[in-house]
Amino acid sequence: MGFEDLVRTHARDLYRYAYWLARDRQQAEDVVQEALLRGWRAFPRLRERAAAKSWLFSIVRREYLRALGSAAPQTESLDTMDLPDERQELFGVEMRDALMALPASYAEPLALQLLGGFSCAEIATMIGTTEGATMTRLTRARQALKRLVAPRERAGGRT
Amino acid sequence: MNCLDYRRALLAGTGEADAMRVHRLQCAGCTAEWQEHAAFEGALRQALEVPVPEGFAERMTTVPVARRRRFLAAAATTLVAVGAGSYAWLARQDPLALACIDFVMKEEAKSIMMGAMPRAEARVALAGTLPVEVLEGVGQVRHISPCPFNGATAYHVVLAVPQGKVTLLVMPSAPMRGVRHADKEGMHAAVVATKNGSVGIVGADAAVVMSVAGAFQAYAATRSA
Ligand SMILES: [Zn+2]
Numbered sequence: 001m002g003f004e005d006l007v008r009t010h011a012r013d014l015y016r017y018a019y020w021l022a023r024d025r026q027q028a029e030d031v032v033q034e035a036l037l038r039g040w041r042a043f044p045r046l047r048e049r050a051a052a053k054s055w056l057f058s059i060v061r062r063e064y065l066r067a068l069g070s071a072a073p074q075t076e077s078l079d080t081m082d083l084p085d086e087r088q089e090l091f092g093v094e095m096r097d098a099l100m101a102l103p104a105s106y107a108e109p110l111a112l113q114l115l116g117g118f119s120c121a122e123i124a125t126m127i128g129t130t131e132g133a134t135m136t137r138l139t140r141a142r143q144a145l146k147r148l149v150a151p152r153e154r155a156g157g158r159t
Numbered sequence: 160m161n162c163l164d165y166r167r168a169l170l171a172g173t174g175e176a177d178a179m180r181v182h183r184l185q186c187a188g189c190t191a192e193w194q195e196h197a198a199f200e201g202a203l204r205q206a207l208e209v210p211v212p213e214g215f216a217e218r219m220t221t222v223p224v225a226r227r228r229r230f231l232a233a234a235a236t237t238l239v240a241v242g243a244g245s246y247a248w249l250a251r252q253d254p255l256a257l258a259c260i261d262f263v264m265k266e267e268a269k270s271i272m273m274g275a276m277p278r279a280e281a282r283v284a285l286a287g288t289l290p291v292e293v294l295e296g297v298g299q300v301r302h303i304s305p306c307p308f309n310g311a312t313a314y315h316v317v318l319a320v321p322q323g324k325v326t327l328l329v330m331p332s333a334p335m336r337g338v339r340h341a342d343k344e345g346m347h348a349a350v351v352a353t354k355n356g357s358v359g360i361v362g363a364d365a366a367v368v369m370s371v372a373g374a375f376q377a378y379a380a381t382r383s384a
Pocket of ligand 1: 161162163165182186188189
């Protein structure tokens, strides 16, 4: 598959992935466009064509981190491990708002798992952590979302 | 597999393995949990699928063209900065590349005077070798016409790039490998492979010729995957 075909196949999910990193439509578009420009230059040197999809997601991630002004593979903005506080009166919210309430460090593995279709091992490699830590993040992210979208009475909130 | 393992695996979203399915089929609690979880996963997937701007995928495959052009301009500048000394290897004269230079010196004016082919026809004729869209990504296409060259039909293209003009001879029936060069009377030529054929690039500036050749090689590389 050539570069253009790859882009045509994955552009929409790359945009969504960038959106869950940046939480901003314009920035998501800019990040993907910049990443694909770099990708276009690097593609002829890509050895493992079978890994092209994870490579595309990885260059979008790298571009996002670069845009944040950090050359480090891990930045604070993706390292925040604080989940929405249970005491916060957030429940019965729409799933998308619940996702918005999650830090990117939790939303990102979910996006990679469900939009990209990557395994825990692949996600771990892409975000630079262990497979166990990835499973923990995915589990905690779903637990938090279930709590946030649960109706009021089930969440044990006030009446 | 017990209920706790089953629910942990659901939360990690790793899919239902055989051992899990065996457990679910004999556990009413986990069956209920599984049904609820399926609805949750559906909602989660929908929520992640934020609306994508209209025509985004198409734009991502075509819009960067302007940026690529700027990149080519930068690449050419870098090559110029490296200095003419680096082009000593250009002295190796390849007959096909030399023929491209001869074409520009003797036939180009005549070919242009005979008129261009309709652009729609050119798009069809070049699609299998070096699509017009790719040419447009590198520069402004000023002229395209078929012409006899090297014993077959080639397509004569005049391409205006930011640093000047280059002439192309697109040869659909002449596949090749590697890069061939020639240098004659102040003209430089490179011939590189493209999809199902090759293309000769001729210009007065070796750096410009090389950057255009590089762009076509990059295209050929993305297409051969
Ligand atoms: Zn059970």
